[in-house]
Amino acid sequence: MSIEKQLVEKYGPLLSLVDLSDLLKRSPDGLRIAMTGQSDFAKQWRKVRCKVGRRVYFRASEVAALIEAPAASNEG
Known part of the structure; x- marks a missing residue:
């Protein structure tokens, strides 16, 4: 299953943000704060x-x- x-x-x-934080194993507040920055992580998730x-x-x-993108780029 995909x-x-x-x-x-x-x-x-x-x-929701809570669902995503659960999926990424982060706290909702920590994820919210991480998405306000200018890091690559924040830019990807804001998109x-x-x-x-x-x-x-x-x-x-x-x-x-x-989620699948890093796995695909590591294969080659």
Whole structure:
């Protein structure tokens, strides 16, 4: 089963910040603070976020792509 399908099954098509922090094994506040910086980590994750009103969500398909990207680049 692909990572995307697993994420959608567990969290739905959009992950909240709390869902993403659970997935990345970080605290929600720590993840929120890490995303405010200018690091590569922050830039990558800010690209996949979407705001619905005042709430921030992350698309499961793009989260899966980010999770799979390092594995794909290490193979070659």
